[in-house]
Amino acid sequence: MPIYNAPLQDMRFILNDVFKADEFWQATPELAHIDSETVSAILEQMAKFSQDVLLPLNRTGDEEGAKIENGAVSTPKGFKEAFTSYANDGWVGLGADEQWGGQGMPKMVSVMTDEMIFSANPSFMLYPLLSVGACMALNSYASQEQKELYLPKIYSGEWSGTMCLTEPHAGTDLGIIKTKAIPNEDGSYAISGTKIFITGGDHDLTQNIIHLVLAKTPDAPAGSRGISLFIVPKFLVNEDGSLGDRNPVGPGSIEHKMGIKASATCVMNFDSAKGYLVGKENEGLAAMFVMMNYERLSMGIQGLGASEASYQNAAQYATDRLQGRSATGVKSPEKPADSILVHPDVRRMLLKTKAHNEAARAFAMYVAQQLDMTKYSDAETKAKAADRVALLTPIAKAFLTDKAFEACVDSQMVFGGHGYIREWGVEQYVRDVRIAQIYEGTNGVQAQDLIGRKVTKNGGAFVATYLAEIREFAASMKAEWMKVSLLNSVNTLEALTTLVIAASKANADEPNAAAIDYLHVFGLVSYAYMFARIVEAASVKEGAFYQNKVELAKFFVTRILPELDARAKMVQSGSAVIMSFDQGYFTAQS
Structure with a gap:
């Protein structure tokens, strides 16, 4: 069975030394009750649960899978018991407000517990993840009565939540959904339609499932301006909170x-199911995006979790596997062959993965801190943080998952032929993490969102403030080699931003043609910024743990960051070489 040990020392370093969490919490009145010792205990408990309970269910869950019989879905053996334990220990509501039964922990804490669960068992994590996202949407847009009725039950784990957006003909373009919401005399709505790709649409983990459904009322405007959001429970809820009749949704x-x-x-069918409007008519998309922004960061963390788990297994395999001799002389004369760790290419793959893990963990923490600022700070700070979150969410989702998939494939490659064999477990990491690049908006869509809405639409204003922050940090750096590399990457991104904004005015195809490569340049600059912060924090510490952080940063600068220049040249090449082909070319038979 694959191994996994939560990287607690790495997490504490990022939280306490790089981001100085205690200082941030003490300066924020709503978070002043939190301290690093309490958080450390939380992390240790989640590490134990992830390793002892969730990890053993990962492979068996993959082999058994979820099943449907007579219109009811069952989860694999052990999942229900694990979820009950998870819920009873308060993990669903870890970041929830205390008034709804939560523990009030900031995102800077849950970002680490989420990583552990995604490393140990990503399928399991998706059930509570959707519940938390549904609660966020409700907390922002639902009425007080709706909040009181649904939030405590979902956060306690008695009930769960979903989001029902996609339809067979409508994925990215939600403006063309066909699900209808017809008003009933009692103020509710009759919801009819079909939704697909609904995570946790049905299961046996909780007593009730609260679906958040996008639908259109009879007189709704065309397009996305006519989308409303509705609560559609699996079982109707009585005024006293008890469960009533089964709703016609399944x-x-x-x-x-x-x-x-x-x-x-699941494919979910709504047959005049009773639904309840959340907020105002035609404002459903805004409510759903409250959920989506958190989910997109979570997908990046899913990638990080898979990458961390795959790295640990590949590193252990490389240590144990004897194959050939070192090119510079025998390293283990007492053995028939040397460990494959003596081979530079094996080290290259492992170090690439390790570098991604370190930078991604720091970047996820950075975005988490910005999310906390949008919730707990003064109005001006909240606004700035919200802009930063808007800019970086596509990076957190797309770049982290693109690099995580590469990392899982590299880790699989370390195993050679054994990596393709199921019993070693690493092929599951490759299969499981692939979806993180696809759902919650494909990475191509994330790139379009970045370059379109977050860059060209505001003339690069969001980018300018981010780069100004990086330059300000670089000005105080002591590690000159890291400082020079960071500032050079910032200059490249700044020049590319100016280029794509100008090109977009001349040709509407330019932003889309540049989007993926521009996003990767942005991601590499962000990773360089994270490594700069890591180097500055580690350089004042003593011991091999901290020195290795600096050495890994040097590997990143010399062997990974140069990809930025190649991506920049791709952006500079423009759209003509892509768009010059006639459409018939793609289906023409040779």
Whole structure:
């Protein structure tokens, strides 16, 4: 069975030394009750739960999968008991407000517990993740009565939540959804339609499932301006909070997927199901995006979790596997061969993965801190942080998952032929993490969002403030080699930003053609910024743990960051070489 040990020392270093969490919390009145010792205890408890309870269920859950029979979905053996334990220990509500039964922990804490669960069992993590996201949307837009009725039950784990957006003909373009919401005389709505790819659409983990459904009322405007959001419970809820009749909503089937097989991905049919409007009519998309922004960061963390787990297994395998001799002389004369760790290419793959893990963990923490600022700071700071979150969410989702998939493939490659064999477990990491690049908006869509809405639309204003922060940090750096590399990367991104803004005015195809490569340049600059912060924090410490942080940063600067220049040249090449082909070319037979 694959191994996993939560990287607690790395997490504490990022939280306490790089981001100085205690100082941030003490300066924020709503968070002043939190301290690093309490958080350390939380992390240790989650490490134990992830390793002892969730990890053993990962492979068996993949092999058994979620199943549907007679219109009801069941999760793999052990999942229900694990979820009950998870809920009873208060993990669903870790970051929830105390008034709803939560523990009030900031995102800077839950970002680490989420990583552990995604490393140990990503399919399991998707069930509570959707519940938390649904609660965020409700907390922002639902009425007080709705909050009181639903939030405590979901955060306690008695009930769960979903988000129902996608339809067979409408994925990215939600403006063309067909699900209808017809007003009833009692103020509720009759919801009819079909939704697909619904994570946790049905299961046996909780007593009730609260679906958040996007639909259109009869007189709704065309396009996305006419979308409303509705609460549609699996079982109707009585005024006293008890469960009533079964609502006519249920799974038509479950998808047979490449990975995350223990997560029930359902086709959901709504047949005049009773629903309740959340907020105002035609404002549903805004409510859903409250949920989506958090989910997109979570997908980046899913990638990090898979990458961390795959690295640990590949590093252990490389240590144990004897194959050939070192090119510079025998390293283990007492053995028939040397460990494959003596081979530079094996080290290259492991170091690439390790560098991604370190930078991604820091970047996820950075975005988490910005999210906390949007919730707890003064109005001006909240506004600035919200702009920063808007800018970086596509990076957190797309760049982290792109690099995580590469990392999982590299880790699989370390195993050679054994990596393709199921019993070693690393092929599951490759299959499971692939979806993180696809759902919650494909990475191509994330790149378009970045370059379109977050860069060209505001003339690069969001980018300018981010780069100004990086330059300000660089000005105080002591490690000159890291400082020079960081500032050079910042200059490249700044020049590219000016280029794409100008090009977008001349040709509407330019932003889309540049989007993926621009996003990767942005991601590499962000990783360089994270390594700069890591180097500055580690350089004042003594011991091999901290020195290795500096050495890994040097590997990143010399062997990974140069990709930035190649990506920049791709952006500079423009759209013509892509768009000059006639459409018939792509289906023409040779």
